[in-house]
Amino acid sequence: MTLNNTVISESNAGHYIHQGLVTFLATEVQAEKAFPVERYTWDWLEQQLLGQLLYSSCTDENNERSVLFLHWTTNEPINPSLDEIYSEVRLLKHIHPTSFRVYPNEHEARQERDKLGDIRALDDIAKSSPGRFSYRPKTCYGHSRCLLENEEQTVHNRTKSGCATHVDVRERGEQRQLTCYREAQALGAASQRVKCWGKKPQRKRKPQVSRKC
Numbered sequence: 234m235t236l237n238n239t240v241i242s243e244s245n246a247g248h249y250i251h252q253g254l255v256t257f258l259a260t261e262v263q264a265e266k267a268f269p270v271e272r273y274t275w276d277w278l279e280q281q282l283l284g285q286l287l288y289s290s291c292t293d294e295n296n297e298r299s300v301l302f303l304h305w306t307t308n309e310p311i312n313p314s315l316d317e318i319y320s321e322v323r324l325l326k327h328i329h330p331t332s333f334r335v336y337p338n339e340h341e342a343r344q345e346r347d348k349l350g351d352i353r354a355l356d357d358i359a360k361s362s363p364g365r366f367s368y369r370p371k372t373c374y375g376h377s378r379c380l381l382e383n384e385e386q387t388v389h390n391r392t393k394s395g396c397a398t399h400v401d402v403r404e405r406g407e408q409r410q411l412t413c414y415r416e417a418q419a420l421g422a423a424s425q426r427v428k429c430w431g432k433k434p435q436r437k438r439k440p441q442v443s444r445k446c
Contacts, residue, residue, distance in 0.1 A: 253304035275310050282313055282321050301335040303342075315342060347392045349374060379413040 254272075261270045301322070309315060319339045326333060337345065344350030352372050359369040370388075373380040381387045389401045389411075 256304070257302075275305075275312070278318070279313050282317070298332045299334070301333070303335060303337065309346075315346075348390065373411075373413055375411065375413045377413065379411065 257270060257272050264270055303315075303318065305315075319335075319342070322333075322335045322339065356369055356372070359367045371380060371384075383405075385405050387403055387405075389403060391399045
């Protein structure tokens with residue numbers, strides 16, 4: 234297995250090892266001889282999917298059950314993409330339901346990519362926590378009127394983001410690209426049109442002319 238950028242050497246701070254590699258190494262130690270742990274790259278997985286090798290190895294007749302542990306870094310994988318992988322996984326689960334699993338499963342991966350599930354879970358935890366642990370930042374979910382439109386500063390984090398790479402701090406009034414803002418504008422415009430259409434046209438009165446005899 235080629236580690237690529239899994240291990241990064243820094244001249245002034247030693248070495249950085251990616252958490253995915255640490256997870257694999259810890260699993261190997263815990264598993265010992267109970268089950269094998271093998272590490273492969275995304276290139277290997279692409280060849281497996283193209284050659285349908287996973288279909289032949291993950292069968293219910295085999296005594297060994299397989300868990301495909303997916304891990305990626307800041308940027309999502311392209312070849313194969315996560316959508317392509319989960320499409321194949323759905324078929325494998327249908328053919329061999331008892332011998333093959335994938336982690337994270339498709340629902341978990343979607344929540345991780347979209348962030349909304351995690352945000353709502355943290356909101357629920359904060360609501361049930363003591364007062365000093367109950368603070369949560371206000372979040373706009375992108376629908377209807379923006380909940381943050383009157384804030385002086387807002388923090389924008391796009392879906393399918395990684396770490397701080399896709400985080401942007403903006404001043405008030407700079408959220409014109411957000412769905413909620415556009416929707417609110419559209420609703421406001423529609424409301425104005427309804428008001429205009431609802432007015433009855435007024436007849437112009439003829440000017441009165443007074444005549445003196």
